Amino acid sequence: MSNKFSQSGTPQFKVKKVYSFQIQPQDVDFQYQVTLAALTNILLTTAGYNADENGFGIRDLNKNDCSWVLLRLAVEMKDFPLQYQKIEVETWVEEVGRASTTRNFRIRNAENVIIGQAVSNWAMINRQTRRAQDLILLDGIHHFATGESVEMQKPIKLASVESGLIETFKVKYSHIDINGHTNSMRYVEWISNCFDLETYQKKKIIRFEINFLNEIVFGEEVSIFANEIEKNDFRFEIRKNGATACKARIVMS
Numbered sequence: 001m002s003n004k005f006s007q008s009g010t011p012q013f014k015v016k017k018v019y020s021f022q023i024q025p026q027d028v029d030f031q032y033q034v035t036l037a038a039l040t041n042i043l044l045t046t047a048g049y050n051a052d053e054n055g056f057g058i059r060d061l062n063k064n065d066c067s068w069v070l071l072r073l074a075v076e077m078k079d080f081p082l083q084y085q086k087i088e089v090e091t092w093v094e095e096v097g098r099a100s101t102t103r104n105f106r107i108r109n110a111e112n113v114i115i116g117q118a119v120s121n122w123a124m125i126n127r128q129t130r131r132a133q134d135l136i137l138l139d140g141i142h143h144f145a146t147g148e149s150v151e152m153q154k155p156i157k158l159a160s161v162e163s164g165l166i167e168t169f170k171v172k173y174s175h176i177d178i179n180g181h182t183n184s185m186r187y188v189e190w191i192s193n194c195f196d197l198e199t200y201q202k203k204k205i206i207r208f209e210i211n212f213l214n215e216i217v218f219g220e221e222v223s224i225f226a227n228e229i230e231k232n233d234f235r236f237e238i239r240k241n242g243a244t245a246c247k248a249r250i251v252m253s
Contacts, residue, residue, distance in 0.1 A: 072155035074209035158247035161237035181215035
């Protein structure tokens with residue numbers, strides 16, 4: 001697979017990179033605040049930009065019939081930016097194992113104040129077999145691992161939600177992405193929709209995390225379960241045809 005290295009093996013690109021975004025009207029909710037799904041999309045877009053620039057993006061992987069899949073994501077926010085506000089997202093690879101890699105993010109506002117952080121775990125899969133591939137085969141990515149963490153708890157393994165059915169529906173065309181399964185932002189939208197408007201008016205999200213376990217494809221039946229296990233600590237489970245597809249958590253204040 002292609003990579004961007006000099007003859008000495010030193011990366012020609014910075015291992016940490018900052019990308020700028022402006023919050024657009026389609027990214028905000030009824031309070032003019034960026035939605036959790038739109039914020040997730042910005043983070044994943046940032047990851048894609050950086051991976052592309054460093055030679056291990058999806059297009060590079062596709063040449064070998066592979067792709068990236070998101071395993072876990074945790075986001076902590078002090079403030080959610082508003083419509084038309086500008087933010088900068090800094091990203092870098094913390095570590096690369098054989099089965100997965102960790103990518104981190106810092107989100108700053110226009111005043112250069114850190115308003116959020118995030119940690120993500122990724123696996124490389126074969127697009128035909130859908131099986132995880134050994135990352136030792138991915139030329140160059142290990143040289144970008146900085147070992148630098150962020151000041152937040154990493155994504156944890158979330159427990160199952162045994163009750164609290166919210167809704168059931170079938171996966172449709174608009175839910176499917178280029179990997180042929182449900183787009184990551186759709187899960188976040190489905191989870192966000194479990195709350196009413198009054199909840200968003202009175203409370204704010206301070207932590208979101210999600211574990212992806214099994215992909216959801218077109219036509220499968222999806223059921224969403226939600227429970228408040230402690231005050232302001234909400235847990236979610238999305239099942240497809242009865243099997244767990246993902247588990248998630250939202251903490252509010």
